[in-house]
């Protein structure tokens with residue numbers, strides 16, 4: 504089972520929840536939860552026929568009447584922009600929600616551009632994260648913002664009743680880290696995030712949740728490392744070691760200016776100083792493999808006039 508977030512093939516099953524469904528249901532009964540070895544994303548096993556059945560599932564078996572949408576704060580809209588094109592996806596009206604869900608998951612060439620898109624408890628329902636992210640990138644203005652809220656896996660898995668939160672149409676179990684990974688990987692910059700409780704069933708139950716505001720940045724999206732002549736990891740620390748151990752595409756070299764690391768190797772892959780950067784051609788990719796020094800690394804790459812593409816880990 505490939506990771507739906509980072510496409511890594513190394514994933515393992517974490518647990519199976521024995522469940523039943525309505526007889527003749529359009530989607531799976533037992534919930535099989537997987538975790539990716541690379542990005543640690545947690546997700547349900549879902550087949551093509553489950554995906555094909557989702558529309559009918561939402562129409563005939565789904566109930567969300569007791570769900571109150573997250574009140575999205577006014578100040579989220581008040582950023583520096585002249586036009587205000589806003590799209591809000593929430594479960595206020597279920598038919599509307601399902602239409603927008605399918606719109607986001609199918610590749611579309613949407614001509615309308617938005618300054619603000621809110622995905623309120625939506626992205627955990629998505630079965631094609633690649634299409635969703637690609638659509639978001641084409642639908643949002645360059646300085647636009649995306650609001651995202653999701654149930655908080657780290658909280659709901661350890662509550663007294665996790666099975667109540669393992670809702671079959673929640674295909675992903677996001678944490679703060681995996682949402683940041685998904686959006687960061689696709690060229691969005693995190694502005695802020697916070698944990699909150701979403702009240703459901705008229706206050707009888709709370710869904711522990713997290714919300715985020717991202718700003719669209721100019722980083723290129725959907726860069727597949729296999730398309731490049733050479734791929735470098737910038738940062739030869741723990742992140743790179745983890746990346747190398749859990750990814751399968753070829754890495755040409757590592758870049759790190761720590762004197763003790765230059766000219767050494769990790770798994771036979773050579774470590775170069777950043778002086779190698781001006782020599783790299785436009786068909787090279789640098790993956791920034793440092794969580795804590797991203798800003799300095801980006802600055803250095805720019806300063807050294809790198810001609811290729813850059814992406815974050």
Ligand SMILES: [Zn+2]
Pocket residue numbers: 506507508509510511539540541542543544
């Ligand atoms: Zn992954």
